[in-house]
Amino acid sequence: MGRYFRRKLLIYGITFFIAVTINFAIPRLMPGDPVARMLSRNAVSNPESSEALRSYFDNLFGLDVPMWQQYLNYWGALFQGDLGVSIFAFPSSVSSVVLDALPYTLALLLPSILLSWFVGNGLGAMAARNKLLDNTVLPIGYLFTAVPYMWLAILLAWTGGIILGWFPVAGGYSFALLPAPTWTFFVDLVQHWFLPFLSLFVVALGGWAIGMRNLVIYELESDYTNYMQALGAPQRLVRRYAFRNAMLPQISGLALQLGVVVGGALVTEAVFAYPGLGSLMLNAIQNQDFFLLQGILLFIVIGVLLFNFLADVVYVLVDPRTRLGLEGGQS
Amino acid sequence: MALQVEDLRVHYRTMRGDVRALDGVSFGLEDGEIMGLAGESGCGKTTLGKSLIRLDGRMRHVGGTAVLDGEELPINDDKAMNARRFNDVSIIPQYSMSAMNPTRKIGKLTADLLRAKGKSYREVKPELVRRLELVGLSEKVLDNYPIELSGGMKQRMVMVLSTLLDPSLLIADEVTSALDVSNQKAVAETLVRFRDLGFVKSMIVVTHDLSLVYQIADTIMIMYAGQVVEKAPADTIIKSPSHPYTQALIGALPEVGLEYGDKRLKSIPGKPPQLLNPPTGCRFRARCPLAHDRCAEEPPAVQIADDHVASCWKVES
Numbered sequence: 001m002g003r004y005f006r007r008k009l010l011i012y013g014i015t016f017f018i019a020v021t022i023n024f025a026i027p028r029l030m031p032g033d034p035v036a037r038m039l040s041r042n043a044v045s046n047p048e049s050s051e052a053l054r055s056y057f058d059n060l061f062g063l064d065v066p067m068w069q070q071y072l073n074y075w076g077a078l079f080q081g082d083l084g085v086s087i088f089a090f091p092s093s094v095s096s097v098v099l100d101a102l103p104y105t106l107a108l109l110l111p112s113i114l115l116s117w118f119v120g121n122g123l124g125a126m127a128a129r130n131k132l133l134d135n136t137v138l139p140i141g142y143l144f145t146a147v148p149y150m151w152l153a154i155l156l157a158w159t160g161g162i163i164l165g166w167f168p169v170a171g172g173y174s175f176a177l178l179p180a181p182t183w184t185f186f187v188d189l190v191q192h193w194f195l196p197f198l199s200l201f202v203v204a205l206g207g208w209a210i211g212m213r214n215l216v217i218y219e220l221e222s223d224y225t226n227y228m229q230a231l232g233a234p235q236r237l238v239r240r241y242a243f244r245n246a247m248l249p250q251i252s253g254l255a256l257q258l259g260v261v262v263g264g265a266l267v268t269e270a271v272f273a274y275p276g277l278g279s280l281m282l283n284a285i286q287n288q289d290f291f292l293l294q295g296i297l298l299f300i301v302i303g304v305l306l307f308n309f310l311a312d313v314v315y316v317l318v319d320p321r322t323r324l325g326l327e328g329g330q331s
Numbered sequence: 332m333a334l335q336v337e338d339l340r341v342h343y344r345t346m347r348g349d350v351r352a353l354d355g356v357s358f359g360l361e362d363g364e365i366m367g368l369a370g371e372s373g374c375g376k377t378t379l380g381k382s383l384i385r386l387d388g389r390m391r392h393v394g395g396t397a398v399l400d401g402e403e404l405p406i407n408d409d410k411a412m413n414a415r416r417f418n419d420v421s422i423i424p425q426y427s428m429s430a431m432n433p434t435r436k437i438g439k440l441t442a443d444l445l446r447a448k449g450k451s452y453r454e455v456k457p458e459l460v461r462r463l464e465l466v467g468l469s470e471k472v473l474d475n476y477p478i479e480l481s482g483g484m485k486q487r488m489v490m491v492l493s494t495l496l497d498p499s500l501l502i503a504d505e506v507t508s509a510l511d512v513s514n515q516k517a518v519a520e521t522l523v524r525f526r527d528l529g530f531v532k533s534m535i536v537v538t539h540d541l542s543l544v545y546q547i548a549d550t551i552m553i554m555y556a557g558q559v560v561e562k563a564p565a566d567t568i569i570k571s572p573s574h575p576y577t578q579a580l581i582g583a584l585p586e587v588g589l590e591y592g593d594k595r596l597k598s599i600p601g602k603p604p605q606l607l608n609p610p611t612g613c614r615f616r617a618r619c620p621l622a623h624d625r626c627a628e629e630p631p632a633v634q635i636a637d638d639h640v641a642s643c644w645k646v647e648s
Contacts, residue, residue: 222429223424223426223429223430224429224430224431224432224433226387226424226426226430227422227424227426227430227431227489228432228444229385230384230385230416230421230422230424231416231417231421231422231444231493232412232413232414232415232416232417232418232447232448233443233444233447234413234447237443237444237447241432241435244434245432245433245434248434319434320433320434320436320476320478321433321434321476321478324476324478324479
């Protein structure tokens with residue numbers, strides 16, 4: 001098993017290296033010049049001071065050295081935990097900008113992914129053994145998964161925010177409030193959080209429910225189920241076995257889903273103008289903020305790799321077939 | 332008599348109508364009898380085996396009874412049947428290789444199944460271990476997952492598991508099909524040993540391997556198109572069969588020691604009839620060399636000897 005994990009770690013290491021390299025390259029391949037943009041934003045008309053500012057910024061962002069030097073500097077800074085300075089939110093550091101947005105994204109995605117996973121698996125497993133439930137859960141599930149995120153988000157914002165007026169349609173909290181550990185602010189946060197959460201929850205729910213239903217049905221038709229039933233095992237036991245085995249792929253599916261958590265739900269956050277990582281990424285792209293974009297992508301890469309690795313570990317732990325395959329079962 | 336089946340009718344539901352897989356099957360099984368059940372594919376062998384323990388979703392019990400040890404088997408009532416399964420009737424399935432839950436240790440699986448029958452695993456365990464040793468498995472397999480066992484080991488494990496509660500009737504459904512020849516022999520001998528040691532009272536061995544079943548069975552029953560055509564002691568079926576179908580079936584087997592050279596083995600011309608709309612009268616009629624006008628009527632079950640029945644107009648008692 002040690003060999004397996006060493007090999008996995010090596011593969012993840014290589015993937016990380018390549019991802020970081022691409023991460024470095026992509027913003028620089030985008031058309032446009034971020035410093036020129038900054039200068040024009042600051043409306044510096046005097047050519048001399050413009051030139052001075054330019055060299056100052058180039059030096060500050062490390063753009064005044066050849067590309068290969070930039071690349072090496074990038075790696076060096078990375079290992080010191082320095083992600084550079086944001087251009088769009090100048091002069092805040094990339095780390096602080098990302099860390100400001102991260103709680104919003106996590107608060108939005110973690111509950112929606114986890115809850116939809118629990119509820120979806122429960123619904124799916126029940127649908128697998130109940131004709132009536134199956135005939136309702138399945139079509140609704142298909143409808144939910146097939147719905148595009150942004151369309152549902154717009155629909156929810158329209159009904160919940162405009163028509164019913166129960167929820168605000170944009171922002172992480174009211175513009176009238178300042179972040180403070182008060183009850184009013186917390187209620188306001190939850191109100192803003194609810195609609196984006198609901199849209200993500202509903203779309204993911206259908207997928208989990210359909211997947212679980214199919215997996216359970218497959219298990220209930222397997223040979224071992226037949227054998228148990230022929231030996232007069234009670235329905236409860238048969239279902240327990242089927243449910244446990246059907247859960248295995250769902251567990252690794254959850255781990256993979258959690259991997260993209262840090263990437264945020266760009267489209268949902270954009271629709272609701274929610275101040276998470278997704279919105280931040282959009283801003284970074286629009287403002288050609290190399291460093292911020294790199295920082296966010298790095299977070300995503302690390303998240304995906306980490307949770308993929310976690311999925312590998314979890315799968316080995318929960319499924320004896322994988323575990324024994326690695327140990328080399330006795331014959 | 333351990334098992335008495337009377338006029339059993341089981342149909343399969345299909346889009347085009349009912350397929351009459353079992354159409355009036357009657358036979359008896361003595362205490363301690365091992366009966367080989369043979370016939371072509373699709374003649375109803377497996378359906379008969381399944382009907383006696385658990386109908387699957389597409390099967391429908393249309394009529395007839397099966398009485399085991401003086402008590403009728405509630406074939407139609409899945410819940411009531413549960414009390415008899417494993418305790419009184421048990422099965423070694425066709426798919427022994429995949430019969431055990433792959434993610435549960437074999438010992439735990441056994442404990443779960445026993446608990447469902449109100450038995451304590453701890454009390455049964457000494458006997459279980461004794462039986463495992465009897466088939467050449469060590470106690471350690473109970474701590475293994477099924478994937479850690481070889482195919483032959485899994486087969487033997489399932490054999491021990493299925494017979495753990497000393498059922499009165501055991502259905503062995505094509506148990507040797509997936510094994511190599513030496514394993515086939517070992518499995519067949521184990522079945523006989525289980526009967527001799529009293530683990531099972533009587534046994535139905537479903538197979539299409541007549542030569543294998545001849546070695547272990549006391550009697551052989553031949554089925555054709557959902558009906559019983561002949562039942563007799565194994566020797567009689569192999570050496571002096573009465574029904575033309577049995578004769579043709581035996582005639583198609585190669586004999587050891589004979590030089591066939593360029594000669595081809597005899598096969599039975601034609602195909603078995605569709606069971607969606609079976610022909611009236613004798614179902615073998617279309618392929619039978621002895622067929623005559625009378626065969627358009629349902630043939631009687633002729634008692635040729637005490638333990639020999641054949642359904643044909645041409646045989647005489």
